[in-house]
Amino acid sequence: MAIGQGLFVLASLGLAGIFLLQVLDAAGTVAIGFADWRPVLYAYLFWSVALCARQVLVRGEEGQKALFVLPAVLFTVAMAIFPTVFGFYIAFTDWNLSSSTGMKFNGLDNLRSLVNDPFFWNALGNMAFYVAMVLVQYAIAFGLALLLNAEIRARKFFRVAFLLPFMLSPVAVSWMIGKSLMEVRFGPLASLMKTLGWDSPAFFASPWIARLSIMAMDAWVWIPFVMILLLAGLQALPHEIKEAAKVDGATGWQSFWEITFPLMLPVSITAIVLRIIFQLKLADIVINVTSGGPGGATDTISSFIFREYRDRSNVGYGTMVAEVYLIVIIIFITLLLNLTARFMRKPD
Incomplete structure (x- = not known):
């Protein structure tokens, strides 16, 4: 017991000392820090092993049970919590990779720049539109799920066929559709639109047409995901009620609206919430097809952050945008989950 406790105390002191030394060096207080954060990582690994050993040596059987959870917790701290906390530190610095001055603390300057940045608010408004379009995708997916749940010929074939877009990478979809089929000069879809009377079928020249085009490609990729969740829910419904x-004497519409749809609400809400979470990360199609254009009309927060890093090398400001967007997502998802929980709660 004493060995385990002593090993843990020694590892904790070592980790705290190395981490403090690295922080002081990064802040410019001392000049004896390490070249990178690798020693801190090694100290954290040693501390993790010491913590697990302490659980077994000090707590016995209860400590052995904790070993089933501790590795996952420690990995989450290292790969998710620490980078997020470290990101908050970077967000309050003036750090441009193209500058020779390196990282400098600048207080709230990045936050002030964000509040006064019209491109950020434009991207946030676009995200509100993209998230709202999830309801349209849900309606289409529900119709397809009802169709594939019915007794139709080649039902298994159509189930696999409708899932094919979800198997493709969004990057491949953006090039296959956005850069090929919808290309204004030689794209087959553009040629079809010309035949139907659209003189200049430029899908990404007008802001609203560009947004709808991006959403069409995004829907083509993600509708199968929502559809397969709803189809699984439909197949689990009891046939006796129908x-x-x-x-x-209920008609088809009455049977759907009064029975099927209410029974499918838990699955529907789960599918919509999951789809919204994925939608909040939309970036790949926008980056590859329009790069946020025309004039930021199709920009998302993720594509905006990507350009801040890649094109402007502005790590400090880009990280501030990312951290603020993370807070917005946490608040929004929390409110959404509370709202759905209240909606689904049965009255006493």
Whole structure:
């Protein structure tokens, strides 16, 4: 017991000392830090091993049970929590990779720049539109799920065929559709639009047409995901209720609206929430097809952050945007989950 406790105390002191030394060096207080953060990582690994050993040596059987959880917790701290906390530190610095001055603390300057940045608010408004379009995708996916749940010929073939877009990378979809089929000069879809009377079928020249085009490609990729969740829910519904409604003389629409749709609400809400979470990360199609254009009309927060890093090498400001967007997502998802929980809570 004493060995385990002593090993843990020694590892904790070592980790705290190395981390403090590295922080002081990064702040410019001392000049005896390490070249990178690798020693801190090694100290953290040693501290993690010491913590696990302490659990076994000090707590016995209870400590052995904790070993089933501790590695996952420690990995999450290292790969998710620490980078997020470290990102908050970077967000309050003036750090441009193209500058020779390196990283400098600049207080709230990045936050002030963000508040006064019209491109950020434009991208945030676009995200509100993209998230709202999830409801349209849900409606289409529900219709397809109902179709594939019905007794139709080649039902298994259509189920696999409708899932094919979800198997493709969004980057491949953006080049296959956005850069090929919808190309204004030689694209097959553009040629079809010319035949139908559209003189200049430029899908990405007008702001609203560009947004809808991006959403069409995004929907083509993600509707199968929502569809397969709803299809699984439909197949789990009891057939006796539908048969009883049919015997009572309910029409197809009445059976859907009064029975199928209410019973599918838990699955529907789960599918919509998951789809919204994925939608909040939309970037790849926008980056590859329009790069946020025309004039930022299709920009998302993720594509905006990407350009801050890649084109402007502005690590400090880009990280501030990312951290603020993370806070916005946490608040939005928390409110959404609370709202859905209240909506689904049965009355006493």
